[in-house]
Amino acid sequence: MSIFHVLAALKSGALKAGQSARFILAFGFLVATVGCSSTLTRVETWDGEPAAAANAATLKAPGSIQVSRINGRNMSNFLMDDLALDYALLPGENEVIFTYKTIWAKSGVVENGESKVHVYTSEPRVVRFDAEQDTVYRFQFDQPASRSEAEQMAEDFVATVVTVDGEKVVAESSVWTPAVAAERTPIPESGPVGAAEGSALDTLKSVWATATEEEKKAFLRWAFE
Known part of the structure; x- marks a missing residue:
């Protein structure tokens, strides 16, 4: 497990309170030991x-x-x-x-x-x-x-x-731009419905993460018209 996996776990809240405390202490010790490696x-x-x-x-x-x-x-x-x-x-x-x-x-x-x-x-x-x-x-x-x-x-x-x-x-x-992201992320044309929906959802999540505030507002207006 790399140091970045530890940080990701702490950031996501995946660890329990007791585990988080132990990981934070271990992380601090690791940083102090290796310095700027x-x-x-x-x-x-x-x-x-x-x-x-x-x-x-x-x-x-x-x-x-x-x-x-x-x-x-x-x-x-x-x-x-x-x-x-x-x-x-x-x-x-x-x-x-x-x-x-x-x-x-x-x-x-x-x-x-x-x-x-x-x-x-x-x-x-x-x-x-x-x-x-x-x-x-x-x-x-x-x-x-x-x-x-x-x-x-x-x-x-x-x-x-x-x-x-x-x-x-x-x-x-x-x-x-999100439009470029959507064009560069192909969605399977055939296959189980669940798989296709999952691919579309992953694409939407990817696009949303990189969208500007104005683009998000425009999408929401379109979605709820």
Whole structure:
């Protein structure tokens, strides 16, 4: 069991109160023991034990890039704000959905109960690229010099995926839309009714998780007309 499985269990509430307390203590001891070991921040993005995992590529994401899904697999259980993570990718085509988040301290007096920071978050973005085995990639993007620049960047955020040395650009991000997700997630044309319904439900859940607030409102209006 990896450290991320422990975090996912705690986050989902799957452990009983007594078990949670013991796991939290064990987790604290583990962090204190290993410090900043890179093994704590490497997330596998596949199920099972595929043979290609032995030559997995790596995508390095800084704390300001929060990856939500890779190849349709939910990564949100592993999210910890402002923590840089490495994602292990199987060689071949990969699809990575993420958001950009930047935090700026407010100037002047802050009223009671008011947040002390400005938080700017982009709409979901997606990058698709062919990962080569044993290759390390990273996100590359401009760094804002002011709060106004940070706000503008969040609205029109663009990042590229490059090799770790920055010499080769392999992909550029674009806006992620639920419509694209639905088109890229085929539903079986035949088979048991329960299986088809399950596939459609999984697709709807996937789309909903990446939809903007306006898109969710528009869907609900359509659904209840």
